[in-house]
Amino acid sequence: MELIKHECGxxxxxxxxxxNYYKEKYGxxxxxxxxxxxIMEKEHNRGQEAAGIGCVKLDVLxxxxxxxxxxxxxxxxITKVFDAVYKEIAQESQRTGRSLEDPDYKDVPYLGNVYMGHLRYSTTxxxxxxxxxxxxxRNNWSSRNMLLCGNFNMTNVDEIFDSIVSTGQHxxxxxxxxxxxEQLGHALDRENxxxxxxxKDSGLSYLELAESIARDLDVSKILRRCSPMWDGGYVICGIVGNGDMWAMRDPNGIRPAFYYKDEEIVVVASERPVIQTAFNLQTEDVEELEPGCxxxxxxxxxxxxERILPAKSNSRCSFERIYFSRGSDKDIYNERKTLGxxxxxxxxxxxxxxxDKTVFSFIPNTAEVAFYGLVEGIENNLIGQKIKEIQQLSAAGALTDENISEVLxxxxxxxxxxxxxxKLRTFISEGSTRDDLAAHVYDITYGSINRGDNLVVIDDSIVRGTTLRQSIIRILDRLNPSKLIIVSSSPQVRYPDCYGIDMSRMGEFIAFRAxxxxxxxxxxxxxxxxVYRRCKDQESLPKEEIRNYVKDIYKNFSDEEISDKIAEMLTPDTVRAKVKIVFQTVENLHKxxxxxxxxxxxxxxxxxxxGNRLVNKAFINYYEGRVKSRD
Structure with a gap:
């Protein structure tokens, strides 16, 4: 019901x-x-702040x-980027007087052999x-140029920075x-x-020497040199000016990557269905890039x-499946139904x-698939009830057409x-006026339930609870349900993410506040x-020795106690319905x-x-900020 800011694509x-091959075959x-x-339009859900593309042409004089x-x-x-690209292509065609039907495309900008695209949501x-x-x-030697993009967030930027500075870089x-x-660029220089x-002693001319370097460049050596230091979730993509291309995934598999290759093309993307859609492929045609490769x-x-780093414990992100990735993926669709x-x-x-006295619904649209799974499960339960009722009618000798019809x-x-x-522009107002506008982001369907019915509404996740309190619970209460049950297909979000999703501050999580x-x-x-003292005591330790002491905040309470407290905190005083919040269990999430x-x-x-270092830091910031606000 509330927007969780996406990671990049x-x-x-x-x-x-x-x-010329593509001109002849595809026109x-x-x-x-x-x-x-x-592909970028199909991945637009992953980043709405900015977009960019890069292109490298081969064999250019x-x-x-x-x-x-x-x-x-x-x-x-995305539209701005491609409008600018095609405008530049048209301008170059007019300048040179050369038709784009001309088989020599070497002078046409952005008409190259290697492409990268990126959709950005800032998490920093x-x-x-x-x-x-x-x-x-940029460099005057083609094999020292590089384009870089990625879906990642590094937890140890300080260590990477110190390493770069130690080499004399600024x-x-x-x-x-x-x-x-800078790190990869330095390694690229060393490889050159x-x-x-x-x-150098082979008797080659400088031009021949440059060509030999461009031909023999080994990207895997560059990645093996740099990546052991990286701590985080990442898919990092690069193109070297000589035409070499790579995409590397973190050894835990935190961030997703998929690829397809045939005799015509190699494609990499953050999600499988976008490749399927763009190239009309079956699920089994698209492969997952394995962690550490x-x-x-x-x-x-x-x-x-190439195996760059040893694979570590499988930590493929479950939130990807619950919320971020496109539900059109075959496996994700089935998983979301199972969650329901x-x-x-x-x-x-x-x-x-x-x-009989309960109505089931969902908000927002991303929860629709989990809703189908929930309803299918409820329907199966109802079938069981019908069987028992018919058996009881039969045992009582009351198996009439009327009674059977009533049951069926x-x-x-x-x-x-x-x-x-x-999407109302609530930023134009302040205080209670802003809250009042926020309460109208959704419209209810009047008459969709009867007075006194229970109303069950499923969501894919409840993170901050802001929209629930300011809008959803208030407007659903206008339908006069006896009970309002808000259901989350994911468990309670208790801890911040540090691998590329904008959920980094402890005080934002309603489960933590509860x-x-x-x-x-x-x-x-x-x-x-x-908890604060133990977090502070670890600040000077190497990250490998740090423990997550924030877990102790939750140790004294059951999941249900926290859920009930969340319901209390998110229910405005004016709401008449009895509000309950039901969360998925971690055990069932894994199933x-x-x-x-x-x-x-x-x-x-x-x-x-x-991750442990950053969660402790997030708690320290929360604790010290709260103490400061009381002073």
């Missing part, structure tokens, strides 16, 4: 045939560029541009065109993307120097999957098993009770102070999504040492 395309030399646009980049900001950034608080991917490193900015560009030393395409078109089915028992308990006509009542009408409130109500302030066990949002079990 990446896309890469390598054309393995000459451009356009812009085949690669058009496919990049389609000196004096001609071979690396291109275009970036833009805003929700319509830093915005602006300077922070929009792809980043570019980074311009303290941000993970800039630092990775290694090859120069290898070939890199897909590397050499400038000659050779495609390899696992909520049947607690939902029936919440309505005292009174199916019992239905699970499903309604569209709320509709998101318009646990803190319970501790204070029960006079357990010593628990809060103890529903068995191959993506990354659950640090819910359990605090971070897959990398940097």
């Amino acid at each position: 990446v896309a890469m395309i390598r054309l393995l045939k000459p451009l 356009t030399p812009f085949y690669g560029l058009n496919k990049l646009y389609l 000196p004096g001609n541009e071979y690396i291109f980049r275009q970036r833009a900001q805003g929700a319509d950034a 608080g830093r915005s602006g065109l300077n922070y929009t991917h792809p980043f570019m490193r 980074p311009r900015l303290y941000a993970d993307t800039f630092l990775l560009l 120097e290694r090859l120069y030393a290898l070939h 890199a897909l590397v395409v050499d400038r000659d078109g050779t495609v390899d999957i 089915r696992y909520l049947v028992d607690p939902v029936l308990d919440a309505v005292d098993n009174d199916i 006509h019992r239905r699970v009542r499903k309604e569209k009770v709320a509709i998101k009408d318009i 646990a803190m409130s319970l501790l204070e109500e029960r006079g357990m302030h010593d628990v809060i102070d103890s 529903a999504i068995p191959h993506h066990p990354g659950d640090w949002y819910f359990t605090g079990d971070y897959p990398t040492p940097g």
